[in-house]
Amino acid sequence: MKALFKISIVCSLILSQIVASQEIIDEEVVARIKMEAFQNSKIMETLSYITDVYSPRIPGTPNYDKVTQWCVNRLKEWGIEHSKLESFSPIPKGWAVKHCSIEMIKPQYLVIFGHPKMYSPSTLGILQGEPVLVNIKSLKDTEKYKGKLKNKIILNGFQPGSNPHFKPNATRYDEKQVRELNQEINIGSKDTPEWFDAIIDRYFRNVREVIPFLRNEGIAALIESSDRDHGIIKAIPHGYILNPDSLFPVFKIAQEQFGRLVRIIQKDIPVELRLDLQTIQYEDTIGYNVIAELPGSDRKLKNEVVMIGAHLDMLNVGTGTCDNGASCTVMMEVMRIIKKLDLKPRRTIRMGLWSGEELGFLGSSAYVLKHYGDRNSNSRLPEHKDLSAYFNMDAGTGKIRGINLQGNEITRPIFEAYFRPFKYLGVDIITTRNALGTDHQPFNWVGLPGFNFIQDPIEYYRVVHSNMDVYEAAIEDDLKQAAAVIASVIYHAAMRDEKFPRKE
Structure with missing residues (x-):
């Protein structure tokens, strides 16, 4: 077996040298x-x-x-x-944003920094009201909210708080990483046509299961915290649903401002928001x-x-x-x-x-x-x-x-x-x-x-x-x-x- 392995290695080296010598x-x-x-x-x-x-x-x-x-x-x-x-x-x-504004009216005025998620439909005019704080991660979390969310602005999730960045945000490959990549002998995940669907299912299954519940409840809009800190807003399609007719208005806002809203609400201090989203759907x-x-x-x-x-x-x-x-x-x-x-x-x-x-x-x-x-x-x-x-x-x-x-x-x-x-x-x-x-x-x-x-x-x-x-x-x-x-x-x-x- 060892002899065969050595012969295989020698043949591979010879073949590599032949191919390399052909490259002008x-x-x-x-x-x-x-x-x-x-x-x-x-x-x-x-x-x-x-x-x-x-x-x-x-x-x-x-x-x-x-x-x-x-x-x-x-x-x-x-x-x-x-x-x-x-x-x-x-x-x-096609989908585009014509106008978007997210504001806190009470207890103080605040321009909230955020974006609608791609393919969100328009709000039904200007929405103004007290948001409802929920924590829905999957369908099993919805039972206690049944019948309580109609025409409500929903804040979903609890902000864990931002952390300081002790390491540089920008990086280049270092010598160790280069060496490991060059020495890798495994191809990693298989490159197959099913890959994309598998990724969508893995990351968005729970979100997609919750969407029908929120639509049936008749919510007015959904607000989520960005998953990145320091004012960075990531706003990919909600559940990767690419049809506004299957959704409701969804906004992503800065972590830090989402956290502020949550903390005020948890103190039983009334909060009032005003939302306005106008989108265009092209045929x-x-x-x-x-x-x-x-x-x-x-x-x-x-x-x-x-x-x-x-x-x-x-x-x-x-x-x-x-x-x-x-x-x-x-x-x-x-x-x-x-x-x-x-x-x-x-x-x-x-x-x-x-x-x-x-x-x-x-x-x-x-x-x-x-x-x-x-x-x-x-x-x-x-x-x-x-x-x-x-x-x-x-x-x-x-x-x-x-x-x-x-x-x-x-x-x-x-x-x-x-x-x-x-x-x-x-x-x-x-x-x-x-x-x-x-x-x-x-x-x-x-x-x-x-x-x-x-x-x-x-x-x-x-x-x-x-x-x-x-x-x-x-x-x-x-x-x-x-x-x-x-x-x-x-x-x-x-x-x-x-x-x-x-x-x-």
Whole structure:
């Protein structure tokens, strides 16, 4: 057995060396990419348009339609003529906030800092009254409130209090973390189509069970504490229900102000609130992906494609910078750099800016179904054989640190060669582990090589899906580094003699 194990290790090492020796890195092209990315960057200007001007970017809304068209126009201004919108359907009806105010009227006046949860319906005019404090975590907690909540403003939960942050909020991968990721031999959670539904069920089962009770009770509105402190408001769809007709007005407010309301009520001092929410529901159920191409130059390989992508949509608070305007900006910058340098990739380089990732990978899944195959029937379309690989970015503003192989170990030596010119910039992680929760997954589900870039966390998990996910969260130099790394990776992937290896 030991002898067989040793033979297996030797064979793997030999195979890795053979694959690595086949990777030709054009150092002159890498240097030119770095100079263009670092010295002539358009990243922050592009990012400001996507985030400051056109947010929130909720599918099915006029704002989302405007940002997709702006991206196409900007790409064409850069000379990327093969840029277009590609439609798909259906998506949930578009939703937007026209007006929102949350105020305490008694015992003192207070402007309460909060946001409606995405897809909340409007209030029935201005609501004003004394809130009822409840503590409902699951259906078993509802019995004692039956018949007591009609037309009431409900405060649900008890605020535990904020804690000081003794460790920095912003972090980068340290040497220990890098070593552990590189040495990992397990893929972690399986990358399967059932993953998203399982996550929704795990996190929102109790909330979804309680919603019918509160609707039947006829509550006027529900107020919850943000699950983040220091004024950060996270306001994802309530129970991840994407239809206002199935909900009631739901607000998330700052932890600290929620705590104040609770403490006053517990002292039997009357509290009076005033709420006003006006939302708009659009009837459009057509989604749009932004697709752009740099045609291949090799007569035999130009029909083959290497692809990059990021999701353009966002949830309803902040301006969606870390999730995921920064990544869209980087991918557009990659296309600009390759076009500006007049590089001649052998294969076609294609970019997708996806709609509806936050709603269940809608845009990327529709694109894969249209072009590559059906994961449910296991059918494959002619284009399936022509996609070499897909590379995704969806982890905030941090610089690129490496790649998730999704268990595709045969590609490790390829990435070792691709990352070598950027090792001094911290690109030193190649891990077999699966990355889950973003748009490379639909590609993997139909047997295509889909990869996700690893980035320094910075403050991603603190600001994502919140009011603080804004332009100011972006780190310019990190995004420039990301553009250079991805431009080099995608260029060299397009220049290979063979397509990327696929998992068996």
